Amino acid sequence: xxxxxxxQRQLDLIVRMLHLNKPPPPPxxxxxxxxxxxxxxxLDSFCLSLLxxxxxxxxxxxxxxxxxFPIDKPRQQVADAPAVYFLRxxxxxxDRVAADAAASLxxxxxxxxxxxxxxxxxDRLAAATAASGSAHRVARLADQYLDFVSLxxxxxxxxxxxxxxxxxxxxxxxxxxxxxxxxxxxxxxxxAATLGTVPVIRxxxxxxxxxxxxxxxARLRHHLLAKPNLFTEASASASVASFQRPVLCLFxxxxxxxxxxxxxxxxxxxxxxxxxxxxxxxxxxADKSGPAKAYDLDDSDAFWVANSWSPFPxxxxxxxxxxxxxxxxxxxxxxxxxxNKDGIEFDGTxxxxxxxxxxxxxxxxxxxxxxxxxxDKHTNIATALLGHIxxxxxxxxxxxGNDMLTKGTVDRSTLLGLLRGKGTKADKLRLAVTYLLxxxxxxxxxxxxxxxxxxxxxxxxxxxxxxxxxNTQFSxxxxxSATRSNIVDWAEKLYGQSISAVTAGVKNLLSxxxxxxxxxxxxxxxxxxxxxxxxxxxxxxPRAPRSGSGGQFKGPFREAIVFMIGGGNYIExxxxxxxxxCSQPPSSKHVIYGATEIVNxxxxxxxxxxxxxxxxxxxxxxxxxxxx
Amino acid sequence: xKITALLVLKPSTSGAGSSSSGGESGPEAVVLANxxxxxxxxxxxxxxxxxxxxxxxxxxxxxTQPGQRQSVQHEEYKVHSHNRNGLCAVAFMDDHYPVRxxxxxxxxxxxxxxxxxxxxxxxxxADETQQWxxxxxxxxxxxxxxxxxxxxxxxxxxxxxKIILHKTIESVLARGERLDSLVEKSSDLSAASQMFxxxxxxxxxxxTIL
Numbered sequence: 001x002x003x004x005x006x007x008q009r010q011l012d013l014i015v016r017m018l019h020l021n022k023p024p025p026p027p028x029x030x031x032x033x034x035x036x037x038x039x040x041x042x043l044d045s046f047c048l049s050l051l052x053x054x055x056x057x058x059x060x061x062x063x064x065x066x067x068x069f070p071i072d073k074p075r076q077q078v079a080d081a082p083a084v085y086f087l088r089x090x091x092x093x094x095d096r097v098a099a100d101a102a103a104s105l106x107x108x109x110x111x112x113x114x115x116x117x118x119x120x121x122x123d124r125l126a127a128a129t130a131a132s133g134s135a136h137r138v139a140r141l142a143d144q145y146l147d148f149v150s151l152x153x154x155x156x157x158x159x160x161x162x163x164x165x166x167x168x169x170x171x172x173x174x175x176x177x178x179x180x181x182x183x184x185x186x187x188x189x190x191x192a193a194t195l196g197t198v199p200v201i202r203x204x205x206x207x208x209x210x211x212x213x214x215x216x217x218a219r220l221r222h223h224l225l226a227k228p229n230l231f232t233e234a235s236a237s238a239s240v241a242s243f244q245r246p247v248l249c250l251f252x253x254x255x256x257x258x259x260x261x262x263x264x265x266x267x268x269x270x271x272x273x274x275x276x277x278x279x280x281x282x283x284x285x286a287d288k289s290g291p292a293k294a295y296d297l298d299d300s301d302a303f304w305v306a307n308s309w310s311p312f313p314x315x316x317x318x319x320x321x322x323x324x325x326x327x328x329x330x331x332x333x334x335x336x337x338x339x340n341k342d343g344i345e346f347d348g349t350x351x352x353x354x355x356x357x358x359x360x361x362x363x364x365x366x367x368x369x370x371x372x373x374x375x376d377k378h379t380n381i382a383t384a385l386l387g388h389i390x391x392x393x394x395x396x397x398x399x400x401g402n403d404m405l406t407k408g409t410v411d412r413s414t415l416l417g418l419l420r421g422k423g424t425k426a427d428k429l430r431l432a433v434t435y436l437l438x439x440x441x442x443x444x445x446x447x448x449x450x451x452x453x454x455x456x457x458x459x460x461x462x463x464x465x466x467x468x469x470x471n472t473q474f475s476x477x478x479x480x481s482a483t484r485s486n487i488v489d490w491a492e493k494l495y496g497q498s499i500s501a502v503t504a505g506v507k508n509l510l511s512x513x514x515x516x517x518x519x520x521x522x523x524x525x526x527x528x529x530x531x532x533x534x535x536x537x538x539x540x541x542p543r544a545p546r547s548g549s550g551g552q553f554k555g556p557f558r559e560a561i562v563f564m565i566g567g568g569n570y571i572e573x574x575x576x577x578x579x580x581x582c583s584q585p586p587s588s589k590h591v592i593y594g595a596t597e598i599v600n601x602x603x604x605x606x607x608x609x610x611x612x613x614x615x616x617x618x619x620x621x622x623x624x625x626x627x628x
Numbered sequence: 629x630k631i632t633a634l635l636v637l638k639p640s641t642s643g644a645g646s647s648s649s650g651g652e653s654g655p656e657a658v659v660l661a662n663x664x665x666x667x668x669x670x671x672x673x674x675x676x677x678x679x680x681x682x683x684x685x686x687x688x689x690x691x692t693q694p695g696q697r698q699s700v701q702h703e704e705y706k707v708h709s710h711n712r713n714g715l716c717a718v719a720f721m722d723d724h725y726p727v728r729x730x731x732x733x734x735x736x737x738x739x740x741x742x743x744x745x746x747x748x749x750x751x752x753x754a755d756e757t758q759q760w761x762x763x764x765x766x767x768x769x770x771x772x773x774x775x776x777x778x779x780x781x782x783x784x785x786x787x788x789x790k791i792i793l794h795k796t797i798e799s800v801l802a803r804g805e806r807l808d809s810l811v812e813k814s815s816d817l818s819a820a821s822q823m824f825x826x827x828x829x830x831x832x833x834x835x836t837i838l
Contacts, residue, residue, distance in 0.1 A: 168670035177671045207672045252672075466704065467673075615668045616630070617704075 006592050007150035009194045011054050014146065017112050018063040018084060021142055040083040040106060041068035042075075044093055047086045047114055049159060050149050053280045053298065071096055075105060082108040082139070088147070089117040094125045102132035108139040115147040115186055145193040145230060147186065148594070151280055152299075155573055156594040158187035163596035164253050164566040164607045167208050170615050181208065184565060184596060185215035188248070191561065191594065192220070193230040199248035199561060200553065201540040202525050208565045209250040213540050216248075220542035246559035246592075249525050253566030256517045257464060258405060258437045260569060260604040261430040263397040267315045268308040269570045271297070271381065273600040274388045284384060295377050303374050309574055312385065319378050326371055333361045333368070393422045397431055404438040412446075419450035426602050429456050433464050433605070459612025460605055466617070519575045522562050526589060528555015561592045567604060568595025631771055632705065633664040633681045633720040634733075634763050636741050637689040638749055639711065657689040657716065660749050661741070661760035663767040681720060689716040691800045697731055698792040700800055710734040715741065715749060729773035736776070737766060 015024055018039070041060065043051065048070065060068060069075050071087060083106035087093040094117070101109055117125075122141075129135040149157045166172065166180050192199055201217060203209040223229055253260060264270060271277050275284070277297060286292040297304050303322065307315050389395060396418050404410050415435060419428050432447050451458060524531045539554065562576055576591045583589035599607075640655035664681055666674040684707060688700055692711040700707040708719045708730045717734040740762050741749070770776050794800050 167672065170668045170670055172671055174671070462704075469704075611670070 005153050006156055006191060006195060007054070007153045009196070010146055010148075010150050013144065013194060014051065014054060014086075015063060017086065017142070017144060018060070018065060020082065020084065020110050021112075021140060024063070039064050039066070040078055040081050041065045042071050042083055042085045042087075042100075043068060044071050044087045044090075046088050046159065049279055050114065050146070051086070053149065053151050075100075077103070077105050078107075079104065080107050082106060082110060084110045084112065086112045086144075087114065089113040089115060089121060089143075091121055091124070094121045095128070098125055098128035098132070101129050101134035101137050104134065104137070106137070109137050110139050111141040112144050113142070115145055115190055116143040117141070145190040147190040148194075149279070151598070152573075154577065154590075154592045155598075156191060156592070157568075157598050158184060158594070158596050160184070160187075160596040162607055164599075164604070165610050165614075167252075167566055168611050177211075181211045181215050184212050185219055188212070188216050188563060188594075189219050189223075192248070195246070195561075196231060197245055198224070198231055198543055199246045200557070201248045201250065201542075202534075202537050203250040203540075204252070204255070204537055207252045207254065209252045210538060212565055213250050213538065217540035217542050224542060245557075246561050247525055247555065247557040248561045248563065249522050251518060251521075251562070251564050253564060254467065255521075257467070257608075258434050259516055259518070259571050260567065260599065261433055261601045261608075262405065262571060263394060263401050263427070263430065263601065264571050265311050265395070265398045265402075266309050266574070267312055268304075268574075269600075270312055270385055270394075272570055272598075273602065274385055274394070275381070276600070282381070284380060289380075293380070295381070301374060301377075303378055312382075312389070315378075316382055316386075319375065319382055322371070323375050323379070326368070326375060329364075329368065333364060391422065392424060392427055393418065394427070396421075397423060397427055401431055401434050404434055408438065410435060410439075412443075416446055416450050419447065420453060425454060425456045426605050428454055429460055429609075430601055430605050432456075432461055433608070436461065436464055436468065457609060459610075459617055460608035461612070462617035463608050463612035463615060466615070515579075516572060516575045518562070518564070518572055519579050522560055522576065522591065523579055526555060526557045526560050528557065558588060559590050559592075561594065564593075564595040567597055567599040567607070568593065569599055569601075569604075573598075630722045631665070631719060631725065631767055632668075632722075633662065633685070633718075634737060634767050635662040635664075635682070635685045635689075635718045636660045636737060636749075636760075636763070637685065637716045637718060638714065638752060639690045639692065639716055641714070655690065657686045658752055659686070659755040660715075660745075660752060661756060661763050663759070663763040665767060685718045685720070688800060689718050691802075692716055696792070697734075698794060698800070699727060699730075700794040701796065706730075708734060710738065712738050717741075726773050729770075729776035733766070733770050733776040737763065 016022070018041070019025075020039075057068075065084070066081075067078075071085070071093065083100075085097060087097070097109065097111060100106070126135070129138060147158075149159050151157060160166075160180070160183065163180065163184075167177065198220060201213045203213040224231065264273065268277075271282060275282055280296060280298040282295045282297055284293045284295065297308075299305055303318075307318050310318070396414070400410065400414055400418055415431070418431060423431075428451060432451055435442055435447060436444070448458070448461070451461065521534060524534045525537065541553070564572065573593045576593050580589045580591045637657040637659055639657045659682065662682065662685075664678055666677045666681075669677045684702055684705075688698075688707050688709045689711070692698055692709040694711050694714055697708075697710045700709070704722065705720045706723055706725070706727075708721065708727070710717050710731060712735075715738055717737045719730055719734055721730055741760075744760070744762065
């Protein structure tokens with residue numbers, strides 16, 4: 001069976017929407033000829049962000065969209081063309097649509113809302129179009145339930161900026177927390193509806209994860225009361241192929257803060273962290289070597305697909321290798337076309353051969369041009385990364401952080417040297433917080449002194465100290481023997497899996513250095529066997545009777561949707577993809593990873609700092625020695 | 629300068645002289661009144677923070693002898709405790725709050741409590757859940773230690789009992805007591821909090837590949 005692909009499903013539904021919510025006609029048929037009506041697409045900023053990783057302008061044209069506009073800009077009338085609107089269901093958007101209809105901007109209006117238009121707004125829109133005599137122009141209105149951004153086949157984001165701050169802000173009102181939790185639950189509902197499957201929900205007790213799980217369970221239960229609903233259609237069409245229900249694993253960022261601020265040495269996380277990858281696009285600022293550039297880094301870039309998880313040094317080698325191969329191919333083309341031959345030696349017997357070579361050369365030029373563009377792109381990116389690495393000693397930060405996280409060891413002189421040496425203030429803060437998180441009773445005096453020496457704002461450090469303190473107070477399993485046996489258990493499991501992974505020729509887990517807490521937990525939840533780590537996790541099954549007195553299905557699951565509340569990152573994404581790739585037998589597990597937003601280490605440490613300030617820790621109140 | 633919590637407790641005397649048995653929780657102070665400000669914690673941390681404060685207050689009060697004043701440094705808090713004839717007032721403050729003002733405030737709290745409730749506290753055996761308005765007001769009013777200092781002019785005759793300072797909460801505990809074992813036994817920490825944070829702690833263990 002084909003594994004769930006959230007991105008493909010979302011793309012299919014959007015294409016259908018672009019074809020006025022009818023199935024797109026097969027290419028080259030009479031139906032396609034008939035349907036060739038040119039359309040206008042009107043989007044708000046969120047839906048534009050949603051579409052940009054999925055479709056390019058050329059792709060839009062293939063689906064009959066000749067023009068697309070942001071909704072909030074003035075637009076000229078195009079009286080004979082239908083318009084497809086794709087908008088978030090807000091009052092401002094509804095009012096704008098009503099104004100457009102009143103002005104008769106387009107022949108007809110096909111309204112698509114990214115999630116669900118609330119009843120009061122629907123009534124308001126209906127009343128406004130009726131009052132302006134333009135109700136007849138509204139051809140169709142659909143709730144699309146597509147309100148999430150698919151970045152990769154198995155990676156999605158709800159694009160909620162700074163959700164970690166919003167959820168942990170001491171000044172947040174209860175109503176704000178509830179609104180955000182509902183918005184997250186709605187985003188997850190959209191993902192489930194797009195996949196066409198009702199997940200079994202697992203989450204730890206307490207915190208935002210449980211709150212979101214309860215809200216999503218309620219929303220799904222309420223929706224399933226109606227027949228037909230989004231899931232009956234899907235299950236009917238999917239009945240041909242048998243499929244299992246996925247498990248939706250909900251987590252809160254506080255589960256593992258260190259991965260959120262970790263310096264990583266792989267190409268993709270490094271690009272995201274250092275250069276700021278956004279919606280699979282990278283903007284390089286202008287410098288002496290040329291003007292500002294924008295690059296697409298997605299599955300259209302074969303180099304990126306093949307190398308984005310490689311360690312940076314290997315990427316640099318691969319770029320050199322590609323460049324060498326390119327030069328060799330160019331030389332070969334030159335050789336065959338006789339470009340370097342002395343004219344005097346020309347004679348008639350070579351004419352046919354030369355013509356053939358010239359034809360081959362002309363045919364190969366587009367491919368060579370594309371390869372050159374790709375090589376230039378990655379050379380520029382790698383050069384920029386190298387500059388940052390040298391300027392900031394990023395290799396030192398990666399090594400030191402990695403030792404702490406994977407071996408539980410630290411060389412204090414190295415740590416203090418980095419904190420006093422090169423590197424941005426954010427780099428130093430991230431390393432210091434990693435140190436704080438990795439050791440039960442770390443010696444902080446020198447670390448704090450080094451940070452202060454570098455004039456680092458201590459808010460984030462103090463905030464994490466407090467969070468850690470709250471955790472530590474209630475941890476009764478810190479005795480060393482328990483810790484040791486726990487590590488041995490996991491090491492044994494990892495070791496065993498690594499052996500079979502090597503035997504099966506699957507990618508070696510050892511290259512990652514460690515399995516994240518998140519990945520271990522997801523693996524345990526998917527297996528469904530008794531496991532003290534996850535036995536106390538809550539289970540919500542929206543299809544089960546609410547009484548829940550009977551035994552509920554706890555697995556095993558073949559499919560998992562993992563969702564991180566408060567911000568995710570590429571490091572977790574890769575770790576989960578490796579879990580799926582290393583499963584035995586091959587392809588027996590499939591994992592989709594999502595988050596409220598995809599955050600890099602700099603962005604996350606800034607959120608921690610803001611929370612520290614909001615909690616009144618910014619002035620170093622906890623630092624002064626106790627009064628004697 | 630900040631006051632995070634004010635509490636009035638009655639240390640238990642039932643455990644005096646008896647050896648602690650392994651299976652039972654030790655003697656615990658009873659909470660007579662409390663005012664706790666956890667507004668500087670996030671929404672999801674507030675209940676855990678409140679539980680932590682009550683737990684630490686109970687632990688410190690139970691180990692403050694009648695007539696004794698002591699201050700305990702615990703994480704970012706200075707926990708001040710004053711036991712007068714078996715009635716104990718506890719305050720959670722930051723390091724900037726003057727110690728003299730802190731104990732003036734505790735003295736005032738004890739005076740007001742006796743005025744309001746007389747000796748009825750002696751027969752209390754379970755935590756009081758009803759809020760005491762004076763304590764809530766005091767938490768707000770005495771954020772400014774100058775308010776507490778006004779009391780100094782009236783109480784010139786304050787006795788010179790030495791204030792004991794402890795740098796960690798462990799030094800307040802009896803020999804052999806461990807904070808972790810107290811956490812296990814405590815009924816302050818809800819099962820959810822205990823399980824949640826155990827889980828969080830475990831899953832964050834660094835995992836070493838041998």
